[in-house]
Amino acid sequence: MVDLNHRLLGILARLGFKPGFGETTVAESCSRYGINLPTFLMICNVYSSEEFIPAEEDLREIDIMAVVRYLRASHRYYVNKGLVCLSDQLEQVLEPCGEKPKKVIRSFFGQYKTELEKHFEYEERQVFPYVQALSAGDGSVRDDLRQVEDDHGNIEEKVDDLKNIILKYLPAECDIVGVADVLTFIYNLAEDLKYHTRIEDIILAPLITKLEEDGNDR
């Protein structure tokens, strides 16, 4: 399965799966690592096709807390690994440049990083606990999640800009091999972030709405 789409490897790692699957089935692995099968498959589906939209009846089988666990793990990956790697690669590329471009690009990247981290933090502090409360049947809390969608748009624009700046406007003395590496990395990261966002938008958001409606009915 992973062979079909290497992006799925990232998902496995974030869910705490260990290598060496041998002949174990997907279902066996899922139960071993404590994630319910439909949830796992749906996350994989999102990563596999841009057009995937979950059916309503499939959403009913989803363990919302497993989705949240996945998103948290995914955030940790971006903060501890993705952004750190990107920053290192960027430094390498900028090495031969003058002080000014270094300073300018570092500061732009720094802004992007801070924004992303702040957004993650908001989700972890506000959104996820809210989901937890809802799924525990506590209808007394209410939250406005529109902010989250706005943030997603901004974050995508920024990563696009970073890509274009590196692609088009870096000073000539930069290390070209490094530039190619950084760009590949950014493309991958941006794509991964896009799928991550889609999980929030097409799985988490409708589930939250559903839970809220259920809460109102009661």
Place this chain on the structure above:
Amino acid sequence: MTGKKEVLIVTPSVLIAKGVESILNDMGEFRVSGILTDLGRGNELRLKNMDPDVILLDPSVLGSDARGTGKSYFADFSDAPVLALVTSVSSEETLRPYDGSVTVFDAPNVLVKKLRSALETRTDSPKSEGGELSSREKEILICVAKGMLNKEIADLYNLSVYTVITHRKNITRKTGIKTVAGLTVYALLNNLIDINSVE
């Protein structure tokens, strides 16, 4: 030039090609500039010399392995929109790589409408990204990079806010950069502004 838009038809069926040609002749607006019955080697050269506005391609001309790639076949010759000319039952999958599709069951006015809309979408999207910024665009970019608001920029240059917004859209289209922070980086790297003026 008659002012009519030129259509290239690629289909193994002369009957269908002639039919479409006759309909388009009756309707005006479009003119069939060429009919190819296959995409063999000899025709590649002919393709290079034609410059159609729209291409109608019957997916069955392509081998089954290339059916899905239909549109990209023409990328080397022409940037005209490529519509699938559907003569038999086709899966959605097959039609996805095209800019649209017409079927042999479409009424003449539907056919023309579809051709027209394919052309419109194409002209809407800017042909070339990039391109030099005009001097006015540079001035405005500098203001944006310094953190000025649209209203402030409009007042400074005696423009309407609407004009400023149009300039900003063009700047973004040409540079590929959307955010203010990104535009600031662009301005700094291109020495349009001094680093001290943003701090």
